[in-house]
Amino acid sequence: MSAVTATVDGNVGVLTLNRPEKFNCISKALVRALNEGMDALESNPEVRAIVVRGEGKVFCTGADLTEILETREDQTSLHALLDDLLRALRRFETSPLPVLAAVHGLALAGGLEIVMSCDIVFAAKSARLGDQHSQYGLVPGGGNSQRLTRVLGRRRALDLMFSARWLGAQEAYDWGLVNYVVEDDALVDEAMAYAKKLASHSSDGLAMIKRMTDEGLDMTLPDGLSLEVQLAVDGLRSPDSSEGLQAFQERREPNFRTRQIEG
Numbered sequence: 324m325s326a327v328t329a330t331v332d333g334n335v336g337v338l339t340l341n342r343p344e345k346f347n348c349i350s351k352a353l354v355r356a357l358n359e360g361m362d363a364l365e366s367n368p369e370v371r372a373i374v375v376r377g378e379g380k381v382f383c384t385g386a387d388l389t390e391i392l393e394t395r396e397d398q399t400s401l402h403a404l405l406d407d408l409l410r411a412l413r414r415f416e417t418s419p420l421p422v423l424a425a426v427h428g429l430a431l432a433g434g435l436e437i438v439m440s441c442d443i444v445f446a447a448k449s450a451r452l453g454d455q456h457s458q459y460g461l462v463p464g465g466g467n468s469q470r471l472t473r474v475l476g477r478r479r480a481l482d483l484m485f486s487a488r489w490l491g492a493q494e495a496y497d498w499g500l501v502n503y504v505v506e507d508d509a510l511v512d513e514a515m516a517y518a519k520k521l522a523s524h525s526s527d528g529l530a531m532i533k534r535m536t537d538e539g540l541d542m543t544l545p546d547g548l549s550l551e552v553q554l555a556v557d558g559l560r561s562p563d564s565s566e567g568l569q570a571f572q573e574r575r576e577p578n579f580r581t582r583q584i585e586g
Contacts, residue, residue, distance in 0.1 A: 327356035329363045334371040334522035335515060336364035336420075340437075343379025348387040349408065349433045349465075357411045365418060368582045371522035373418070374514050375441060376425040382450070383434030386465075405464045408433070412440040412466055416537065419530035421521050425514035426450045427507065431489070436465035439474065442533065444501040445514040446492040452500060453489035473540070474499060525563035526582040531555075 328339045338360045340347035347353075364370045377383055394400045415422040415437075424430075424441040430452045438444055438452065446452070454467050462468075463484065471480035475498060483490070492504045505513040521529065531554045539547030558564055563579045570577035 325356050325359075326350060326353035327360050329360035331364070331367065331370060332515065333519060334369055335518040336367070336370040336373045337515075338364070338373060338375045340375070340377040340383055343377075345387065346381050346384040346429075347377045347379065347434070348384060349437075350387040350390055351404065351407070353387075354407050354411045358414065361411075361414045361418065365420065371420065371524075371526050371582055372518040373415075373420050373422045374425055374511075374518050375415070375422065375437065376511060376514070377427065379428075381428030381434075382424075382426045382430040383437055384429050385432030385434055385455070408436075408465045412436060415440040415442075419526070419533070421518070421529055421533070423514055423518055425510050426452065426492075426501070427510055429489075431455050432461075432463075432467075433465050436463065436467050436470070438501075439466060439470035443503075443517070445503045445505060445510060445517070446495060446501040447507040447510040448492050448504055449507050450492045450495075451489040452492075452495050453487065454484045455487040455489070457485060458487035523576075523579075525561075525567065525577075525579045527561055527563050528558060528567075531558050 324341065326340070326342050328341050330337045330339070338357065340353065342348060342350070342353060364373055390404070394404050421443065422441045423443045423445065424438045425445045426438055427447040427450050430438050430450065432455050435452055435454050454463060454471065456462055467484065468480075471483060475483070479498060490498065490500065492501065495501045496504045503513065503517075535551045535554050539550055542550065566579060567577045
């Protein structure tokens with residue numbers, strides 16, 4: 324049984340962390356399966372958004388410590404393990420598709436690092452999120468020191484990492500860590516409805532918005548604004564833009580073209 328399953332519901336791809344007996348802990352097999360799942364979904368032109376969720380009682384409680392214990396004595400192997408994880412999570416960020424997380428139960432340590440790599444986060448009311456590395460003398464290795472700081476600011480990020488405390492879903496929302504808090508039994512339905520709404524938009528347009536936002540974060544404001552203008556000019560001359568403007572004039576819903584796969 325694969326550690327991650329990739330399925331398609333309409334125009335939405337679903338990646339399900341599928342190690343419920345191990346609380347969906349991150350293993351080498353799970354990282355490989357994440358990459359394979361992304362390959363399958365990104366190469367499918369019908370898929371226009373992705374939802375990441377967990378099977379069982381929790382979203383993900385972090386790394387599989389059995390594998391960490393087996394690997395930690397060899398520096399090269401440990402470096403490779405963390406590099407593979409970082410590459411897999413970067414795929415969520417660099418994908419042209421919107422990637423959503425649907426979080427229930429616990430998202431801790433490496434589980435939070437998966438969440439932080441996604442574009443939009445839905446959390447069940449009973450969900451709890453935290454970086455608990457420091458509680459056990461560990462440090463983040465899947466991106467929390469960088470992504471938490473960018474999302475929360477330095478002080479809140481350090482508070483979360485230093486204290487190892489868990490945030491309830493509402494507090495995580497108040498901090499800006501999640502976008503939506505929903506009833507537990509409505510989590511997947513709400514996330515899927517949102518993803519299907521995004522799937523009805525222009526895939527090219529959403530990819531441009533994601534690119535200008537993410538690349539602009541690492542630029543000066545003038546350079547970021549120049550990038551926005553450059554991409555906006557391309558966007559305003561695209562087939563989807565033509566369809567959108569025509570639909571507006573005709574007072575109807577636009578019918579955007581199938582997502583184009585590069586290569």
